[in-house]
Amino acid sequence: MEVRKVSERIIKGFSTRTDNETEMNPNTGKIPALWKMFDETVPVNYKDGERVFGVYFNYESDHHGQFDVLAGFDGASTPSGKEIEQITIQAGKYLVFTHRGEMPQIAIDAWTEVWQYFSSNKPEHKRLYSTDFEYYPSENQIEVHIAVK
Known part of the structure; x- marks a missing residue:
């Protein structure tokens, strides 16, 4: 994991409101259907x-x-006939967790x-709970960015 400064970025897509308890149950989770x-x-x-x-x-x-979650992209074209939402990723300091695989x-x-990092006794960084995001540089890599103070 590493700390990165991130610039503001506009992302377009579809969103839903949920919580972690709902998402832990495969029968009630909304995020898989959103994706x-x-x-x-x-x-x-x-x-x-x-x-x-x-x-x-x-x-x-x-x-x-x-919280709200938006499945989105940074492209110019949008599909017709669908209502696309837009969210701004806030500029700031983010703790980045990178994984590769399937x-x-x-x-x-x-x-x-x-979750393990932020539930440890004394994490070095404190979460802001402002805007967090997953970035997919390729189909087999993810970078989870968590806004920190």
């Missing part, structure tokens, strides 16, 4: 440099409260590392 809709609707042009993001925002409180296991592994 399925995104994957079936948005043509991401990786060859021209477009990339996929999962953005977490509008935190009610901490990891126990509700999806969805790398996402599970990255978030497991995030």
